[in-house]
Amino acid sequence: MKWWTFHPLDTWFFRKGMPFHQGESSAVQPESGFPPPMQTLQGAIRTTLARRQGWVPKKPLPHPLGCWDDLGDLRLLGPFLKWQETLLYPVPYSLVGKKDQTGAWQLTRLKPGSEVETDLGMVRLPVPEDDSIKGKHLEAWLTLQGINEILAGEIPPSEAIITPEDLWKAERRVGIMRDEKTRTAKDHHLYTSIHTRPEEGLSVVVGVDGVPSDWHPKRTTIPLGGEGRMAMVDVSDENDGLQAWLPKRPELYTKNGRLFYTATLITPAQYKNVNDVVCEKPPELPGKCWSASIGKPELIGGWDLKENKPRPLQALLPAGSTWWMEANEEAWDQVIQLHGRIVGQKMKYGMGQLVIGQWNGEVIQP
Numbered sequence: 001m002k003w004w005t006f007h008p009l010d011t012w013f014f015r016k017g018m019p020f021h022q023g024e025s026s027a028v029q030p031e032s033g034f035p036p037p038m039q040t041l042q043g044a045i046r047t048t049l050a051r052r053q054g055w056v057p058k059k060p061l062p063h064p065l066g067c068w069d070d071l072g073d074l075r076l077l078g079p080f081l082k083w084q085e086t087l088l089y090p091v092p093y094s095l096v097g098k099k100d101q102t103g104a105w106q107l108t109r110l111k112p113g114s115e116v117e118t119d120l121g122m123v124r125l126p127v128p129e130d131d132s133i134k135g136k137h138l139e140a141w142l143t144l145q146g147i148n149e150i151l152a153g154e155i156p157p158s159e160a161i162i163t164p165e166d167l168w169k170a171e172r173r174v175g176i177m178r179d180e181k182t183r184t185a186k187d188h189h190l191y192t193s194i195h196t197r198p199e200e201g202l203s204v205v206v207g208v209d210g211v212p213s214d215w216h217p218k219r220t221t222i223p224l225g226g227e228g229r230m231a232m233v234d235v236s237d238e239n240d241g242l243q244a245w246l247p248k249r250p251e252l253y254t255k256n257g258r259l260f261y262t263a264t265l266i267t268p269a270q271y272k273n274v275n276d277v278v279c280e281k282p283p284e285l286p287g288k289c290w291s292a293s294i295g296k297p298e299l300i301g302g303w304d305l306k307e308n309k310p311r312p313l314q315a316l317l318p319a320g321s322t323w324w325m326e327a328n329e330e331a332w333d334q335v336i337q338l339h340g341r342i343v344g345q346k347m348k349y350g351m352g353q354l355v356i357g358q359w360n361g362e363v364i365q366p
Contacts, residue, residue, distance in 0.1 A: 013226035034168060072210075075210045090142075093321055094264070109128075144247060145157075152358055207245075247355050258326055269344040270345040287335075297315040298315070335356060
């Protein structure tokens with residue numbers, strides 16, 4: 001396993017679901033998505049690896065790198081944000097809260113509530129363990145210490161929570177259309193977009209495996225994302241400080257032959273039928289699902305190099321989505337093997353990576 005660390009050398013722009021293609025119109029300025037989706041990063045990684053083997057555009061990729069819609073032998077993990085020297089993880093949807101007037105975090109965990117009737121039938125919606133704390137899911141990231149605390153059934157300390165405002169700023173840009181034949185600007189063809197300006201010390205990390213070690217560069221500079229904004233890439237071995245990237249699995253709770261646990265996504269997941277997973281559970285999880293806290297689907301597009309047009313939008317389960325599960329105690333080995341495992345579709349892309357956490361089986365009874 002090699003770890004590719006992408007350092008920004010300029011602003012970055014990563015296309016989200018909003019139209020941003022010549023001929024399309026929108027009343028809202030296109031805004032960069034961040035962190036970047038794996039679809040974008042895998043293209044940059046494969047292009048860099050292929051060029052080092054003498055590949056040129058419009059030719060088939062070297063055999064281990066697959067083709068335009070398949071990674072071949074390549075295996076990816078992430079992407080993860082890295083703040084200074086610390087890897088960050090999305091806050092699970094099992095944690096809610098807000099900052100008080102002093103700027104301190106007021107937080108509480110969620111647990112399965114009593115049954116209520118919804119458009120999905122009778123379900124148990126998650127409710128706060130401390131109903132005196134009013135808040136919502138934190139659009140933030142956690143250090144390794146912070147996510148280990150949550151998986152162990154605790155509340156993370158405030159210093160373990162990193163907000164987007166700490167990591168990047170939005171920056172508006174104005175561009176103009178260029179004539180490809182004359183390479184001059186066209187009159188009356190201005191456009192605007194909102195880029196991401198990462199703070200110094202923020203980078204994006206991807207684990208890369210499946211190709212010979214000497215295919216990887218040590219350091220290089222590549223265009224990344226929209227408008228070909230530049231990134232410097234450092235490549236390191238797994239033993240160079242990132243071997244402890246996976247959060248720690250806590251001891252799980254058992255009672256009367258029953259095993260209780262939570263399952264949380266640390267990367268977005270793709271399933272053929274997202275509705276089935278939302279209404280029930282990921283099929284890889286053994287046992288009964290008591291409740292779930294799932295964020296809004298992430299709409300991911302990207303650019304189709306083969307067809308030279310935007311890719312169709314795909315709905316992904318967002319990272320941080322959490323399920324409260326109960327299984328037979330005999331499923332212990334099966335459950336603990338899920339920790340760090342990748343589930344769903346696009347597994348080669350690192351999508352759908354799970355971590356297992358502690359739950360004591362408590363629910364609110366009517």
